[in-house]
Amino acid sequence: MGTSFAAFQSEIYAQGLEGRTPKITTDPAALEDAAGALLEPWAFGYVAGNAGTGSTARANADAFGQWRIVPRMLTDATTRDLRTSLFGEDLPAPVLLAPVGVQSIVHPDGELATARAAAGLGVPSVLSTAASHTIEDVADACGGGPRWFQLYWPNDDDVTASILRRARDAGFTTLVVTLDTWTLAWRPRDLDNAYVPFVRGVGTAIPFSDPAFRALLDRPPEEDLAGAVQRWVPMFTGTDKSWGRLSLLRQLWDGPIVLKGILHADDARRAADAGMDGIVVSNHGGRQVDGAIASLDALPLIVEAVGDRIEVLFDSGIRSASDVVKALALGARAVLLGRPYVYGLAHGGEEGVRDVLRGVLADLDLTLGLAGYRTPAELSQGSLMRAPGS
Numbered sequence: 001m002g003t004s005f006a007a008f009q010s011e012i013y014a015q016g017l018e019g020r021t022p023k024i025t026t027d028p029a030a031l032e033d034a035a036g037a038l039l040e041p042w043a044f045g046y047v048a049g050n051a052g053t054g055s056t057a058r059a060n061a062d063a064f065g066q067w068r069i070v071p072r073m074l075t076d077a078t079t080r081d082l083r084t085s086l087f088g089e090d091l092p093a094p095v096l097l098a099p100v101g102v103q104s105i106v107h108p109d110g111e112l113a114t115a116r117a118a119a120g121l122g123v124p125s126v127l128s129t130a131a132s133h134t135i136e137d138v139a140d141a142c143g144g145g146p147r148w149f150q151l152y153w154p155n156d157d158d159v160t161a162s163i164l165r166r167a168r169d170a171g172f173t174t175l176v177v178t179l180d181t182w183t184l185a186w187r188p189r190d191l192d193n194a195y196v197p198f199v200r201g202v203g204t205a206i207p208f209s210d211p212a213f214r215a216l217l218d219r220p221p222e223e224d225l226a227g228a229v230q231r232w233v234p235m236f237t238g239t240d241k242s243w244g245r246l247s248l249l250r251q252l253w254d255g256p257i258v259l260k261g262i263l264h265a266d267d268a269r270r271a272a273d274a275g276m277d278g279i280v281v282s283n284h285g286g287r288q289v290d291g292a293i294a295s296l297d298a299l300p301l302i303v304e305a306v307g308d309r310i311e312v313l314f315d316s317g318i319r320s321a322s323d324v325v326k327a328l329a330l331g332a333r334a335v336l337l338g339r340p341y342v343y344g345l346a347h348g349g350e351e352g353v354r355d356v357l358r359g360v361l362a363d364l365d366l367t368l369g370l371a372g373y374r375t376p377a378e379l380s381q382g383s384l385m386r387a388p389g390s
């Protein structure tokens, strides 16, 4: 039997008998504003901000609103089992923590706190290339917990090989290659604050600790930060890539490879044809192409195109358990939770991430059961209905 995540609910009410209430709101809709009240405007702007007018992020939210769950009764769903497996790894629930870079801007422990919180629940966290801590330190923080690594694919093959070798040596299993951020979009919140972390040497712990990258520098980053930044920023966004070059990653990584940022069924087919093991249907939370298709609207077509060939994961706009249910019902094998856990991190480091994640998982457990399902695999498009007028 899997973990009863719903037990978190009883725990909170039991604490109430001792006069205690949760440190972080359990209301998914209130989490972002609560984090905004805590963080410096430039840090909050970097996390909450989007590309252009923000229309893609709004489309993500609207797309979830256009589907409604149709609960079923007397289905014997009083106990649930949320477990699933991906690429031979057992997961306690079909939820992972999305790769989010530069987490030290919201809490000094950053990715270490996130890794500890996720590992404590057995949930995989995906470490970003743009992390504020090194691969090795985050691996230590994971302890025995599952770990995936996200690559921003550098333009230098030796640096790519070195980073991937370090990730493999540190026990990272699945490689997530992000394709949609080969340059940063026009992001007005950051532009108005004239703030981007990388040019300040924030979110550069992985390259700056990398022997192949350091070998390219006249002087080490500790002595010449500006020189190291100037070398890394144009290199890490990966502007020289094509479908044909994926074979290099296959040579360098002997575990599963997942392409992140896929929104078109033809690209999903190309990923499968190129021998990739999975994709993440994602529009980067609306941070890259303003006016793009909602990630959820892309999902059914992509599942239809490749769902029987490769694993289809999903992110962008997941704010609550009902969003998770909808994405799973539309064919995602698992979802990646993004900004909500970063807001938890802002509130309370490791404990904050854990509480937000436990909240989403508890709500998922309850919502799944109340909708009449015992396992995520029982969900299908028939579990949903289009909202009237959509």
Ligand SMILES: Cc1cc2nc3c(=O)[nH]c(=O)nc-3n(C[C@H](O)[C@H](O)[C@H](O)COP(=O)(O)O)c2cc1C
Pocket: 046, 047, 048, 098, 099, 100, 101, 102, 128, 129, 130, 150, 178, 260, 282, 283, 284, 285, 286, 315, 316, 317, 318, 319, 337, 338, 339, 340
């Ligand atoms: C502050 C921030 C930093 C991010 N950094 C990365 C990153 O380094 N690598 C990556 O692949 N995706 C990154 N993402 C995108 C997330 O992995 C994910 O696709 C996105 O957060 C999903 O949208 P949502 O948070 O609105 O649900 C970042 C997102 C945010 C909000």
